[in-house]
Amino acid sequence: MTVESTAARKPRRSSGTKRAAGAAGARKTAAATAQPHDAEPQLVQLLTPEGERVEVADNPDIAEFAPFVADITTDDLRDLYRDMVLTRRFDGEATALQRQGELGLWASLLGQEAAQIGSGRALRDDDYVFPTYREHGVAWCRGVDPTNLLGMFRGVNHGGWDPKINNFHLYTIVIGSQTLHATGYAMGVAKDGADSAVIAYFGDGASSQGDVAEAFTFSAVYNSPVVFFCQNNQWAISEPTERQMRVPLYQRAQGFGFPGVRVDGNDVLACLAVTRWALERARRGEGPTLVEAFTYRMGAHTTSDDPTKYRRDEETAAWEAKDPILRLKAHLLATDGADEAFFEQLEVESETLGKRVREVVRAMPDPDTMAIFENVYADGHALVDEERAQFAAYLASFEGGE
Amino acid sequence: MAVQKLTIAKALNDSLRKALETDPKVLIMGEDVGKLGGVFRITDGLQKDFGEERVIDTPLAESGIVGTAIGLALRGYRPVVEIQFDGFVFPAYDQIVTQLAKMHARSLGKIKMPVVIRIPYAGGIGAVEHHSESPETLFAHVPGLKVVSPSNASDAYWMLQQAILSDDPVIFFEPKRRYWDKGEVDVEAIPDALHGSRVAREGTDITLAAYGPMVKVCLEAAAAAAEEGKSVEVVDLRSMSPIDFDGLQASVERTRRLVVVHEAPVFLGVGSEIAARITERCFYHLEAPVLRVGGFHAPYPPARLEDEYLPGLDRVLDAVDRSLAY
Ligand SMILES: Cc1ncc(C[n+]2csc(CCOP(=O)(O)OP(=O)(O)O)c2C)c(N)n1
Numbered sequence: 001m002t003v004e005s006t007a008a009r010k011p012r013r014s015s016g017t018k019r020a021a022g023a024a025g026a027r028k029t030a031a032a033t034a035q036p037h038d039a040e041p042q043l044v045q046l047l048t049p050e051g052e053r054v055e056v057a058d059n060p061d062i063a064e065f066a067p068f069v070a071d072i073t074t075d076d077l078r079d080l081y082r083d084m085v086l087t088r089r090f091d092g093e094a095t096a097l098q099r100q101g102e103l104g105l106w107a108s109l110l111g112q113e114a115a116q117i118g119s120g121r122a123l124r125d126d127d128y129v130f131p132t133y134r135e136h137g138v139a140w141c142r143g144v145d146p147t148n149l150l151g152m153f154r155g156v157n158h159g160g161w162d163p164k165i166n167n168f169h170l171y172t173i174v175i176g177s178q179t180l181h182a183t184g185y186a187m188g189v190a191k192d193g194a195d196s197a198v199i200a201y202f203g204d205g206a207s208s209q210g211d212v213a214e215a216f217t218f219s220a221v222y223n224s225p226v227v228f229f230c231q232n233n234q235w236a237i238s239e240p241t242e243r244q245m246r247v248p249l250y251q252r253a254q255g256f257g258f259p260g261v262r263v264d265g266n267d268v269l270a271c272l273a274v275t276r277w278a279l280e281r282a283r284r285g286e287g288p289t290l291v292e293a294f295t296y297r298m299g300a301h302t303t304s305d306d307p308t309k310y311r312r313d314e315e316t317a318a319w320e321a322k323d324p325i326l327r328l329k330a331h332l333l334a335t336d337g338a339d340e341a342f343f344e345q346l347e348v349e350s351e352t353l354g355k356r357v358r359e360v361v362r363a364m365p366d367p368d369t370m371a372i373f374e375n376v377y378a379d380g381h382a383l384v385d386e387e388r389a390q391f392a393a394y395l396a397s398f399e400g401g402e
Numbered sequence: 403m404a405v406q407k408l409t410i411a412k413a414l415n416d417s418l419r420k421a422l423e424t425d426p427k428v429l430i431m432g433e434d435v436g437k438l439g440g441v442f443r444i445t446d447g448l449q450k451d452f453g454e455e456r457v458i459d460t461p462l463a464e465s466g467i468v469g470t471a472i473g474l475a476l477r478g479y480r481p482v483v484e485i486q487f488d489g490f491v492f493p494a495y496d497q498i499v500t501q502l503a504k505m506h507a508r509s510l511g512k513i514k515m516p517v518v519i520r521i522p523y524a525g526g527i528g529a530v531e532h533h534s535e536s537p538e539t540l541f542a543h544v545p546g547l548k549v550v551s552p553s554n555a556s557d558a559y560w561m562l563q564q565a566i567l568s569d570d571p572v573i574f575f576e577p578k579r580r581y582w583d584k585g586e587v588d589v590e591a592i593p594d595a596l597h598g599s600r601v602a603r604e605g606t607d608i609t610l611a612a613y614g615p616m617v618k619v620c621l622e623a624a625a626a627a628a629e630e631g632k633s634v635e636v637v638d639l640r641s642m643s644p645i646d647f648d649g650l651q652a653s654v655e656r657t658r659r660l661v662v663v664h665e666a667p668v669f670l671g672v673g674s675e676i677a678a679r680i681t682e683r684c685f686y687h688l689e690a691p692v693l694r695v696g697g698f699h700a701p702y703p704p705a706r707l708e709d710e711y712l713p714g715l716d717r718v719l720d721a722v723d724r725s726l727a728y
Binding site: 104105151152153154155156157158173174175176205206208209210211236237238239243244304305306309310366367369371372373376381383384387391394397398 | 433434436437438439441459460461462463464465466489490492493528529530531532669698699700701703704705706707710711716717720
């Protein structure tokens with residue numbers, strides 16, 4: 001962000017701008033100055049990019065959150081590491097399968113593993129998740145078979161799993177819509193007197209949608225047990241966060257009347273702690289929280305996107321140094337938390353996962369043509385019945401005929 | 403020199419460039435339209451040449467995009483808005499239907515709403531959900547809006563400029579799977595009227611009426627039918643609101659048979675309106691009921707089924723045969 005935002009702070013007008021009519025063109029509008037975006041933003045961090053634990057004594061700001069991972073053992077750390085490695089492997093496999101033509105599209109989570117595994121592992125089984133379309137790591141934590149995520153990207157279905165089995169809702173592609181579903185679901189949880197919580201995932205771009213503002217409003221006034229987990233990966237396709245907001249995202253919650261926290265999204269431990277903290281608030285009946293996981297999308301927006309058109313290699317390289325997986329690995333190595341055998345065994349496990357994903361995807365059958373007419377209504381519909389019969393007769397006319 | 407061979411995408415890009423050059427009040431707005439040039443590159447290079455004041459990357463908020471375009475129009479600008487994909491226009495539907503469409507009438511004609519909303523629409527590109535839909539009827543049904551869709555490069559070039567010149571709000575549907583089709587564009591020609599239909603192929607036995615992506619399918623069907631000795635006329639409607647019923651009537655009076663083809667669901671679709679009107683106008687000329695070929699009353703299916711879902715050559719020819727069998 002740093003390079004981009006300094007450039008944007010001094011609005012320069014190109015020759016084209018001069019052609020803009022008179023007075024309006026003279027004032028900055030489209031090229032509005034960006035808020036000086038924190039080069040090193042304040043965020044909750046428990047593990048530095050070098051893999052060192054941050055102690056409360058060094059940073060009193062984390063005192064509120066650190067206790068939420070006080071119980072985390074070395075075994076747990078290895079599990080979190082394993083989750084991130086396997087998720088990355090799955091994601092990489094899916095990207096490769098798209099390149100081979102097995103998937104129509106893929107939205108990679110590369111770089112966002114810590115945000116997803118940290119928050120995903122904070123959840124209890126009876127909590128309910130509303131993802132967008134990039135939450136493969138959260139799905140992993142929920143126990144959704146990762147190959148089930150690929151059907152919609154291959155084009156054989158629009159979902160591919162039963163949301164009720166793992167309390168993991170279907171992916172939502174229309175930006176921001178699911179934040180309202182999460183809020184409504186949370187309103188229901190509260191009405192039922194249950195102590196489970198709800199979490200909604202969305203991106204920094206999504207925060208511009210009216211639906212998201214409405215979700216904030218509803219959850220605030222009904223004090224709903226929902227955590228809004230925004231993965232600020234710095235970009236909404238080609239648009240940097242400066243094109244979406246003028247104040248740091250997490251601060252927005254305050255205006256709606258609930259707390260907002262910015263967490264280092266590349267620090268799995270901090271993501272776990274902050275999400276547990278927010279979920280606890282929800283369970284205690286203290287209402288919604290906005291968590292902004294400050295992270296970075298290392299790859300393209302989707303396999304259809306070309307990030308070289310809009311972002312700089314230097315920026316991506318700077319974020320590479322904050323890699324969530326290398327960070328935890330450094331920590332495990334430095335503390336003798338894992339030995340070579342662990343990493344080797346994980347590599348074998350990754351290979352097995354990759355192989356299984358490839359095999360399942362290649363064997364995924366195309367749906368039956370008549371599936372077009374299935375499940376349009378729960379109670380049936382005369383028009384659908386009529387069209388189904390007509391189309392079946394039409395298809396049958398080819399058989400035997402010519 | 404005046405005639406160039408362009409893809410539809412390039413023709414649209416040239417058309418926007420021309421509009422920006424001609425009128426300083428024209429603005430381009432939308433998600434990713436700047437540096438990226440839009441996800442389909444229709445606005446490629448425009449921000450570079452006209453600046454961020456004219457080619458505006460907006461926050462990710464469709465209601466915001468259309469709502470502010472209305473405000474800019476009130477202030478004398480002529481916004482050309484890009485909605486990234488068909489399925490994402492609905493957050494803006496409220497602004498379009500309750501505000502944009504009615505401003506002129508409510509102000510007793512004092513306020514004009516020269517807003518163009520460009521929407522890449524319809525299927526055939528193997529995309530995921532919400533990227534392949536044909537919602538044109540939902541807009542054509544709304545009084546106050548005009549709705550058009552070009553099927554070829556020349557129309558893409560000219561119709562977009564005409565839409566921008568129009569003082570009415572125009573919903574401009576771009577057939578995304580045809581973006582890369584090439585055609586001749588005469589940039590010095592006198593274009594057809596924005597809302598007139600065009601006979602794309604002459605024939606005597608039956609008329610096929612279509613717009614946007616289905617015109618090409620109908621032309622292929624006509625060519626295939628010709629091999630079987632059937633003479634099929636193809637009318638490119640170009641505009642779905644208003645519809646050029648006079649032009650269509652003239653064709654049907656010649657051929658006496660009509661099949662309407664579109665990707666959108668048939669039920670209560672543009673074809674339904676055409677069937678009703680043409681039956682009223684041409685009752686004594688018709689040798690067969692007006693038939694419709696189109697989408698089913700079902701959500702747009704996953705990509706692996708879209709070839710079955712979308713009207714193709716066979717389904718169009720089947721309808722031609724059924725009509726001729728009466
Ligand atoms: C309502 C709507 N408008 C536009 C799109 C097209 N689109 C898909 S993803 C995207 C960018 C989303 O950015 P962000 O919310 O930051 O999430 P990220 O993809 O970066 O995780 C856009 C514009 C959409 N899916 N839905």
